[in-house]
Amino acid sequence: MRGRSVLIGMALSFLAGSALSQNFDDPAEFKHQRELLQMKAEGPAGKPWEQHLGGGTVNTAKYKKAGPYKLCFSNAGVGNPWRVVGWTTMQAEVDVQKADIAKFTVADAEGKDDKQISDIKALLSSGNCDILIVSPNTTAALTPAVEEACKKIPVITFDRGTTSKCPVTHIVPIGGYAFGIVGAEYIAKNVPKGGKVIALRILPGVDVLETRWSAAKHIFAEKGIKVLGGEHNGDFTDGDRAKTKSIVADYIAKYGQIDGVWMDAGATSTAALEAFEDAGLKYPVINGEDQQDFLQAWKKNKLKAIAPTYPTYQWRTAIIAAVKVLKGEAVPGPVWELPDPAITDANLDKFVSDKLPPLHYAMCGCEGMPGYPERWGVKK
Amino acid sequence: MSVSAASVTRFDPLRLLRRIHPAYFALVVLLGIVTIYNPSFLTPTGIMNFLRRAAPLCIVSIGEMFVLVSGGFDLSLGSLITLTVMGSALMINNDPGLTWGAIAAVYAIGMASGLFNGLVVSYLKVPSIIVTLGALLSLKGIALAWSGGSPQGYLPDNFRQFGRMTLTDIPVLQVLPVAVIVLVIAVALCAWVFHGTTFGRLVLITGDNPRAAEVAGARVRGIRIVAFIISALSAVTAGILLGGFAGPAQDVGDGYELQAIAANVLGGTQLLGGRGSVAGVVAGALTLTALFMVLNFMGLPKPLRDAVQGAILVIAVAYSVRRRKWG
Numbered sequence: 001m002r003g004r005s006v007l008i009g010m011a012l013s014f015l016a017g018s019a020l021s022q023n024f025d026d027p028a029e030f031k032h033q034r035e036l037l038q039m040k041a042e043g044p045a046g047k048p049w050e051q052h053l054g055g056g057t058v059n060t061a062k063y064k065k066a067g068p069y070k071l072c073f074s075n076a077g078v079g080n081p082w083r084v085v086g087w088t089t090m091q092a093e094v095d096v097q098k099a100d101i102a103k104f105t106v107a108d109a110e111g112k113d114d115k116q117i118s119d120i121k122a123l124l125s126s127g128n129c130d131i132l133i134v135s136p137n138t139t140a141a142l143t144p145a146v147e148e149a150c151k152k153i154p155v156i157t158f159d160r161g162t163t164s165k166c167p168v169t170h171i172v173p174i175g176g177y178a179f180g181i182v183g184a185e186y187i188a189k190n191v192p193k194g195g196k197v198i199a200l201r202i203l204p205g206v207d208v209l210e211t212r213w214s215a216a217k218h219i220f221a222e223k224g225i226k227v228l229g230g231e232h233n234g235d236f237t238d239g240d241r242a243k244t245k246s247i248v249a250d251y252i253a254k255y256g257q258i259d260g261v262w263m264d265a266g267a268t269s270t271a272a273l274e275a276f277e278d279a280g281l282k283y284p285v286i287n288g289e290d291q292q293d294f295l296q297a298w299k300k301n302k303l304k305a306i307a308p309t310y311p312t313y314q315w316r317t318a319i320i321a322a323v324k325v326l327k328g329e330a331v332p333g334p335v336w337e338l339p340d341p342a343i344t345d346a347n348l349d350k351f352v353s354d355k356l357p358p359l360h361y362a363m364c365g366c367e368g369m370p371g372y373p374e375r376w377g378v379k380k
Numbered sequence: 381m382s383v384s385a386a387s388v389t390r391f392d393p394l395r396l397l398r399r400i401h402p403a404y405f406a407l408v409v410l411l412g413i414v415t416i417y418n419p420s421f422l423t424p425t426g427i428m429n430f431l432r433r434a435a436p437l438c439i440v441s442i443g444e445m446f447v448l449v450s451g452g453f454d455l456s457l458g459s460l461i462t463l464t465v466m467g468s469a470l471m472i473n474n475d476p477g478l479t480w481g482a483i484a485a486v487y488a489i490g491m492a493s494g495l496f497n498g499l500v501v502s503y504l505k506v507p508s509i510i511v512t513l514g515a516l517l518s519l520k521g522i523a524l525a526w527s528g529g530s531p532q533g534y535l536p537d538n539f540r541q542f543g544r545m546t547l548t549d550i551p552v553l554q555v556l557p558v559a560v561i562v563l564v565i566a567v568a569l570c571a572w573v574f575h576g577t578t579f580g581r582l583v584l585i586t587g588d589n590p591r592a593a594e595v596a597g598a599r600v601r602g603i604r605i606v607a608f609i610i611s612a613l614s615a616v617t618a619g620i621l622l623g624g625f626a627g628p629a630q631d632v633g634d635g636y637e638l639q640a641i642a643a644n645v646l647g648g649t650q651l652l653g654g655r656g657s658v659a660g661v662v663a664g665a666l667t668l669t670a671l672f673m674v675l676n677f678m679g680l681p682k683p684l685r686d687a688v689q690g691a692i693l694v695i696a697v698a699y700s701v702r703r704r705k706w707g
Contacts, residue, residue: 081530081630235676240634241626246433250676253418253426271626278544293534293627358628359530377532 024210030218033177041339048339049313049365050320052332058169063154064328065130068102071322072129074119076137076160077111080239081267081291081359086315088376092369093316100323103128113141120145124152131322134167135159139207154325158318160208168325169333171317173310174340176211180264182308182342183212183287184219187260190285190304191225195259198251199227199234200244200272202265208310212264220262227262228255234264241271248275260285266307267359269294273301290343293358295351307343313365314338402699403646403663410670417677424554432546432557432625434669436461436618437639439563441647441665442570442658443614444640446607449574451587451653452501452508454608456515457615457640460493461633463523464619469533469628470526476536483539486616493519494612498605516637524630531628543624559621566617570610571658583607587653643668645697 036053043051071094078084094104105128109116116137123129132149134157136142143162149155150166158171191197197220201213213234220227229235229251237244251258252275261272266289276283283303288294290309298305317338324331341363343351351362357377366372414430415421421430440457447454464486471482497515501508546557574580585593586603594600615636622632641651647664649656675688 084528084530238631240631241629242622242632245626246672247676249429249433250418250673253420254677268629274544274626278546357530357532358534377528 024207025214029175029211030177030181030215033174033215034181036174036337037178037181037340047365048311048341049316051339053174053337053339055332055335055337057330058333059330060154060168060325061328063131063168063325065326067100067326069100069130069323069326070103070105070128071101071131071133071319072105072107072123073133073318074107074109074116074123074135076109076116076135078108079111082310082312082361085359085361085364085376086312089312089364089366089369090315090319092366092371092375093319095370097319097323100327101319105129109137111137113137116142117145120149124149129153130326131156133158133318133322134162135318136162139163156318156321156325158314165334167334169321169331169336171314171321171336171338173314173338176208177215178340179308179310180212180215181219182340183262183306184216186287186306187262187285188219188223188225191260195225196255196257197225197227197260197262198229198248198258199262200237200247200264200268201234202239203236209264216262216264225260228258234262237268239265239267241268244268244271245275245278248272249279252276252279252281257281258284262287263289265289266291266294270297270358273297273303290351290362291358292353292356292360292362295343295348295362296354296358299348299352309341309343309361309363311338311340311363311365312361313363316365401648401660401663402696403648403660403667406646406696407663407667407670410667410674413674414670414677417674424552428546428553428555428557428560430666430669430673431563432559433673434666435557435559435563436621436625437636437643437669438662438665439566439614439621440618440636441640441643441661442567443611443618444637445644445649445656445658445661446570446574446583446610447508448641448644448649448651449587449653449656450583450604450607451590452604452607453512453641454497454611455509455512455637456493456497456519457611457618458633458636458638459516459519459523460490460612460615461619461622461636462631463489463519463633464616465535465623465628465632466523466527466531466630468539468620468623469531469535472536472539473533474536476538479536479539483620486619487613490612490616491609494609495605497612498608501608502601502604512637527630530630533628535623535628539620540624540627543621543626545624559625562617562621566614567658567662570614573610574656574658579603579606584654584656587650587655589654639668640665642693642697646693 039053041048041051041053075087078087094101105123107119107123109119123132130153132153132155134146134155136157139160139162143164146155146157146162147164147166155167156169157167161170161172187197199216202209235247237247261284263269269286269288270293273283283301285304288305288307290307294307321331355378356373360376366376420426444454444457467486467489468482471485472478493515497511500506500511542558542562546555548555550556582598582603585598586600590600619633643664644661645651646667647660649661671689671692
């Protein structure tokens with residue numbers, strides 16, 4: 001009897017859990033982001049980190065203070081190369097604005113929700129903050145901490161965001177659906193009819209990655225492309241190069257020439273390409289991201305490729321917004337949608353560079369900033 | 381005096397089969413499944429690619445075997461692999477002339493790591509599982525701190541040739557990956573050391589009954605230190621192969637130490653020491669690699685894949701342990 005009730009209890013909690021879990025297939029958001037991709041950005045030309053796509057404006061006169069300002073930043077962590085580049089870029093931006101910034105305090109949460117919550121509390125109680133910038137580790141867990149912070153000082157969030165409406169503005173490039181759309185549309189356009197396409201994903205359950213895959217599934221369904229293997233769930237690589245290469249090699253062994261490779265992030269894209277090299281096959285149509293190793297491989301091998309981006313220049317925008325808010329200047333909001341440029345054959349030359357490290361993200365807006373390029377890893 | 385018929389031993393095929401270790405059966409079955417998915421697997425090219433892919437795990441498993449047989453655990457091997465790959469990329473920094481210097485340097489780092497582990501275990505009497513757990517964390521931390529969190533620098537072709545290059549137009553074999561050459565050399569060397577030298581015999585005795593070994597005059601502390609050094613050097617070699625195969629990444633070595641221990645148990649190595657064989661460990665490592673390939677082919681979602689992998693390992697290990705009780 002007890003055994004049976006335990007089983008029923010487990011089944012119910014499983015159902016409840018899946019009902020409460022986030023919905024990664026929101027058709028309204030998908031449509032919205034598809035429209036944003038077509039929209040022209042407003043703002044200073046040549047500075048996409050200061051531009052915005054539509055949206056409203058937030059009046060920040062009530063936050064106006066005399067400078068120079070004390071900025072505080074709660075960072076989810078620097079646990080992956082994207083965040084490392086973003087963090088470096090943010091520090092450079094602080095240098096650019098050092099006339100207005102008296103103090104810049106950072107708390108690194110090392111990828112842990114509970115640490116980030118206590119970091120935010122510590123920053124608030126230190127009294128050293130005129131404004132708090134938060135890059136949340138996970139959406140739901142950090143919402144209460146952000147709401148508490150909003151009561152004391154103005155808050156700006158960027159990247160993952162929370163479900164709270166209280167921050168002055170939330171900065172984010174268009175989003176996951178847009179990333180997935182750009183890559184999938186390019187592949188669908190360039191793969192021959194009936195061509196073989198595989199989808200490589202890092203891991204399940206991460207909102208930014210799940211929305212990318214969900215968008216790609218829609219586009220592939222629209223264009224009549226069937227993704228091989230993985231029960232239409234893609235293949236998970238854990239972001240590991242050797243695993244990616246082995247998975248692709250196994251597909252090649254099973255199916256022969258693969259025509260297209262869709263990836264939800266570009267860090268292991270060159271590993272996927274190498275699997276084709278080692279098998280002596282021609283390169284597939286592929287989407288990567290703005291990492292230098294992918295861009296270099298693209299240029300060297302004249303690939304049919306596209307690089308949708310999730311620009312690291314949003315880390316600059318966070319500082320720019322913070323200073324503007326404290327000066328009482330209006331900022332785009334409540335959501336500041338940054339443009340999400342893709343790198344194509346047309347503008348590849350602008351972004352590719354042999355000097356920068358392999359996992360440097362080219363769409364960082366860092367050319368011309370203090371310390372470029374040494375600060376981003378180039379040895380003299 | 382009559383000779384009873386029962387004293388004549390009969391040829392019993394079942395008994396013969398039971399004496400062969402189950403790892404070999406599992407390997408044959410899994411290779412069969414792989415061939416069903418991919419008929420070109422049983423060609424020389426297919427087999428050579430399989431060996432190239434399995435080479436790093438085989439080498440690390442043999443190194444781990446020395447430590448396991450001597451009665452300890454080495455959990456630091458995965459992090460040492462990561463440090464090897466990241467460190468090589470940083471030291472070489474795109475200059476192919478620095479490759480050999482960097483390789484010498486990473487071997488030196490490996491030797492230092494093994495020496496440190498061995499000294500702490502032997503002289504400070506800290507259990508090896510704790511020491512190497514600490515090493516797992518520190519080595520990974522050093523790798524990430526040194527590189528600033530993400531791989532800096534590329535690995536030039538003359539470094540990557542060990543993991544990636546394949547010699548073509550070889551008679552009979554058709555292709556011969558350099559990684560397989562490295563694998564064969566490593567296996568032959570370790571097999572000779574373990575099965576053919578006194579040192580190998582001493583490692584077995586140390587693990588089986590350290591007190592008796594010490595009383596009998598074996599230098600138990602020195603033997604343990606050498607075992608840790610051998611396992612560290614094997615991890616560095618595997619790191620060079622892995623870095624060559626796929627390029628630098630900050631999590632390249634994750635989980636290798638646990639896979640190596642699993643390969644050892646599959647292959648008949650006794651945890652806490654006293655029994656092991658190089659052939660069994662190689663069979664265990666090949667079986668694990670074949671298992672991963674089958675799971676790739678089956679296209680299971682990752683969480684299900686992990687569950688299947690764990691279940692198979694538990695069943696295999698339980699069977700190995702029970703089998704020893706029957707046999």
